[in-house]
Amino acid sequence: MKKHQILLALLLVIFDFQVYSGSNCLGAENPVICADVPDVAAVRVRDTYYMSSTTMHMNPGLPIMRSKDLINWELLGYAYDRLTDNDAMSLEKGLNAYSSGSWASSIRYHNDTFYVTTFSHLTGKTYIYKTKDIEKCQWEEISFSPALHDHSLFFDDDGRVYMLYGAGNLRLVELASDLSGIKKGGIDQVIIPNASAVAGPEIGLQAEGSQMAKINGKYYVMNITWPRGGMRTQIVHRADKITGPYEGRVVLQDKGVAQGCLIDSPSGQWYALLFQDNGSVGRTPFVVPVQWQEGWPVHGINGKVPLQLDVPVNNKSLADTNIVSSDDFTRSNDKSMPLAWQWNHNPLNTHWSLDSREGYLRITTSRVDKNVLDARNMLTQRTFGPVCSADIKVEVANMKDGDCAGLIALQKKYGYVAIRRENDIKKIVMVSVQDDKATEVESVPLTNDTAYFRISCDFRDRSDLAYFYYSTDGINWNRIGSQLKMIYSMPHFMGYRFGLFNYATKQAGGFVDFDHYHISDQLTEND
Numbered sequence: 001m002k003k004h005q006i007l008l009a010l011l012l013v014i015f016d017f018q019v020y021s022g023s024n025c026l027g028a029e030n031p032v033i034c035a036d037v038p039d040v041a042a043v044r045v046r047d048t049y050y051m052s053s054t055t056m057h058m059n060p061g062l063p064i065m066r067s068k069d070l071i072n073w074e075l076l077g078y079a080y081d082r083l084t085d086n087d088a089m090s091l092e093k094g095l096n097a098y099s100s101g102s103w104a105s106s107i108r109y110h111n112d113t114f115y116v117t118t119f120s121h122l123t124g125k126t127y128i129y130k131t132k133d134i135e136k137c138q139w140e141e142i143s144f145s146p147a148l149h150d151h152s153l154f155f156d157d158d159g160r161v162y163m164l165y166g167a168g169n170l171r172l173v174e175l176a177s178d179l180s181g182i183k184k185g186g187i188d189q190v191i192i193p194n195a196s197a198v199a200g201p202e203i204g205l206q207a208e209g210s211q212m213a214k215i216n217g218k219y220y221v222m223n224i225t226w227p228r229g230g231m232r233t234q235i236v237h238r239a240d241k242i243t244g245p246y247e248g249r250v251v252l253q254d255k256g257v258a259q260g261c262l263i264d265s266p267s268g269q270w271y272a273l274l275f276q277d278n279g280s281v282g283r284t285p286f287v288v289p290v291q292w293q294e295g296w297p298v299h300g301i302n303g304k305v306p307l308q309l310d311v312p313v314n315n316k317s318l319a320d321t322n323i324v325s326s327d328d329f330t331r332s333n334d335k336s337m338p339l340a341w342q343w344n345h346n347p348l349n350t351h352w353s354l355d356s357r358e359g360y361l362r363i364t365t366s367r368v369d370k371n372v373l374d375a376r377n378m379l380t381q382r383t384f385g386p387v388c389s390a391d392i393k394v395e396v397a398n399m400k401d402g403d404c405a406g407l408i409a410l411q412k413k414y415g416y417v418a419i420r421r422e423n424d425i426k427k428i429v430m431v432s433v434q435d436d437k438a439t440e441v442e443s444v445p446l447t448n449d450t451a452y453f454r455i456s457c458d459f460r461d462r463s464d465l466a467y468f469y470y471s472t473d474g475i476n477w478n479r480i481g482s483q484l485k486m487i488y489s490m491p492h493f494m495g496y497r498f499g500l501f502n503y504a505t506k507q508a509g510g511f512v513d514f515d516h517y518h519i520s521d522q523l524t525e526n527d
Contacts, residue, residue, distance in 0.1 A: 028071050028309040031275075034385035034459070035318055036282025036495030037065075039104035040260045041211060042273050043114075047266050050107060050134060051273070051285075052079070052116045056494050057101035058342035058380065059083065062118055062129070064107075064137055065323075070263070070271060070287050071309070075322050075339040077137025079105075079116050079129040082346055088122060090346045091376055097122055097345060098373075098412075099493035103150065104209055110155040115179075117163075119147040126151065126163070128179050144181035148173070152212040152221075156242060162187070164221060168206035170195050172243065191244045192237050196225040198248040199235055204228045207235060211261040218295065221246065222272075224259035234258040234274060236297060252299035257286045262297055272299050279462040280411065280486035281385045282495020318384040319521040325381070326518045329354060329361045337379075344378040344410065344499060352377045357513055360395075364511035365403060365504035371438060372408060372416060372431075375503035380410060383496045385459035387523045390498040393474065393515035394419070396426065397449040402506030404429075407453040408499040409466045412491045414438075415484035416501075417453045417468040419446060419512075430468045430481025441481035448472065455498065456524050457486070466496075469524065477524065 039054040051065045051073065062079035083102050088095040102118040109115075114134040119126045126148045129139035151165035161175045170193075174186030182188070195207035205226035213220050221237045230253070237248035252258060252272070260274035270290040278284040288305050290297045300306070318324050325340035335354050351364045363377050372378075381390075392407050399405065399421045406418025415432035426446040431438055452471040458464070466484040471477045486496050498519075502512045 030286045030288075030305065030307050030309065031278065031284035032071050032287050033073060033285050033318065033323065034278075034281060035284065035323060035382045036497075037063075037285050037323075038275050038283035038494075039209065040273050040275055040285050041104075041106045042070075042261055042263050043107050043109050044263055044265070045109050049263065050076075050109075050114070052105040052107040052118075054103055054105065054118075055101070055342060056099065056103070056492075057089065057097040057345055058494075059089075059346055060342060061102055062105055062116060064116065064134065066135075070265075070273065072316050073321070073323065076135060077339060079118070079137075079139045080127075080141065083120060083127075084123050085346060086123070090348075091374060096373070099491055102127070106152045106211065108153050108155060115153055117151065117153045119149065119151060121147050121149075123147070128153070130179075142179050150208045150210055152210045154212045154214075154242075156214070160186075162212075162242070164191070164210045164212045166190075166210075167208040168196060169193050170207065170210060170221065170223070187243065189243065191239075191242070192221060192246045192248070195221075195223055195235070195237065195248065198237075199225045199233050199250055200227045200230075202228040205232075209259040213262055215262070216295075219246075220262065220297070222261060232256040232258040232277065234260075234272070234299065238295065249296065251297060252288065252303070252305070254300060254303060254305045257288065257305045260285075262290060270297065272297070277488070278385075279459060280464040280488045280496050281383060281457075281459040282488065284385075317521045319388070319519055323382065324384055324388075324519055326516075327361075328359065328516045329514065330359045340381050342380055344380050344497075345376075348376045352379075360513040360515055361500070362511050362513050363405070363500070363502040365400070365502060365508045367508050368402075368505060369503045370505075372404070372414065372501055372503060375501045378408075378410070378499045378501040380497040380499040381517075381519075383409070383457050383459075383498060384521070385457075387456070387458050387460060387521065389454055389456040389520045389522065389524060390517060391452060391454035391469075392500060392517050393450065393452050395450050395513045395515065396421070396446075398511050398513075399426070399502075400504060400507050400510030403502065403504050403510045403512075405502035405512040406500075407455055408501055409455050409457065409484060409486065410492075410497040410499045411486065411494075412489040413484070413487045415455075415466055415468060415481075417455065417470055417480055418501075419451055421510075428470045428480065432482065432484045444470070444478075444480065446472070452477075454524065457496065458523060467524065 060078035105118040128142040148165035151163040196203040207223040234252040237246040239246040272288040408416035454469040464486040
């Protein structure tokens with residue numbers, strides 16, 4: 001029995017991943033998730049890591065992921081189903097929440113309770129969600145004003161609780177013991193003035209994205225900043241008291257990998273979980289090894305971010321996780337969606353259904369819209385790298401004149417392949433945004449009521465190209481239109497997504513039935 005225990009202990013030490021140091025790399029690579037998972041915050045509880053992230057205007061929102069090794073992650077669920085029901089989040093009255101919704105979060109475990117927090121300038125509120133059982137992802141909401149920008153929730157050893165927030169000048173506020181709001185008469189002061197100063201005098205992006213931790217009796221504050229003419233930079237400040245004074249330094253300036261948190265493994269190894277702006281696929285998480293020297297966390301290997309990690313388990317393809325997911329829309333009893341799906345803004349639940357026709361997703365138009373970005377009930381999933389494709393089958397016999405339905409590569413500069421019905425004639429169209437204007441690049445007639453569409457995305461070496469295809473039988477595929485040069489843009493502030501849509505331009509009430517959505521981590525042979 002003792003021999004087995006010794007062997008198990010040795011295996012745990014060996015399997016606790018180390019920095020890649022030679023040709024014996026077992027395959028894990030940075031980024032550990034090649035998809036849009038920005039603003040990463042993480043906590044370890046015993047042998048399990050939990051991570052929260054940002055999905056902006058998508059609902060449900062505030063995704064929660066789980067991992068045993070910091071490399072391979074799976075979705076557990078979301079902290080909220082809807083952030084709010086105002087006009088912007090519901091695409092009503094000409095308003096939208098693109099680039100808005102909820103932003104950077106923090107996640108904590110305190111007194112057997114999990115807490116995940118976020119904020120929204122759209123609503124002017126700070127949100128705290130708590131649960132005893134994170135695996136079930138059933139959260140209780142607390143909210144208050146104002147919206148504390150890029151805050152970090154922090155429970156101190158003396159039972160007091162705080163949020164550190166702001167940009168440039170970082171301010172600490174004490175919260176009420178029940179977390180219902182800022183405590184009257186509590187601490188409320190700037191504790192790190194001009195936090196970006198440690199990165200130089202010429203700063204573009206002031207220090208933000210705070211994450212606070214207490215390690216070996218000292219308080220550490222982690223932030224991103226961006227010197228003008230430089231790159232995204234990770235900085236750390238430390239102090240003996242929570243109110244300071246703080247001293248700071250640059251801890252990482254390589255490949256633009258920055259913003260996130262420090263986290264330790266069960267056997268005492270330290271890492272930084274950060275992210276990189278990775279072109280049109282979005283902001284992708286990186287694991288960076290950390291060594292401690294004289295009380296400072298030294299990031300990377302000789303100041304560099306390793307692209308390979310010596311890990312006993314290879315990175316899984318995202319297509320083999322639940323972060324993205326194929327779907328045949330067959331639900332014998334359970335009518336819920338796979339976790340990978342998120343609606344673009346709030347859905348109108350009376351106008352989509354998995355019940356109207358067994359084995360199909362039905363989307364019915366509810367109003368007339370000007371363009372696809374206004375469409376209600378667009379169902380989306382992340383694209384992912386280095387390459388990926390998605391294809392759908394859609395049945396269109398019940399479209400009304402002026403309707404348009406299909407598959408989109410969604411961002412401000414979007415492209416889609418779809419059926420458009422005009423004057424009772426159906427045609428397949430490829431539309432893309434060129435020079436900030438949506439242009440119908442090519443169309444072909446459709447003589448039946450079924451079509452297949454595919455979009456393939458190539459993110460290798462940041463080529464960021466999307467290709468569009470159609471088929472009338474699901475076997476023989478034809479490229480249509482032009483390739484789309486995908487561009488990550490701030491008006492949407494997220495990586496490209498695949499989306500299923502149906503919108504009306506003349507009259508409401510038409511519907512289409514999506515038969516399947518299939519993903520692959522391969523390109524079409526013609527790409």
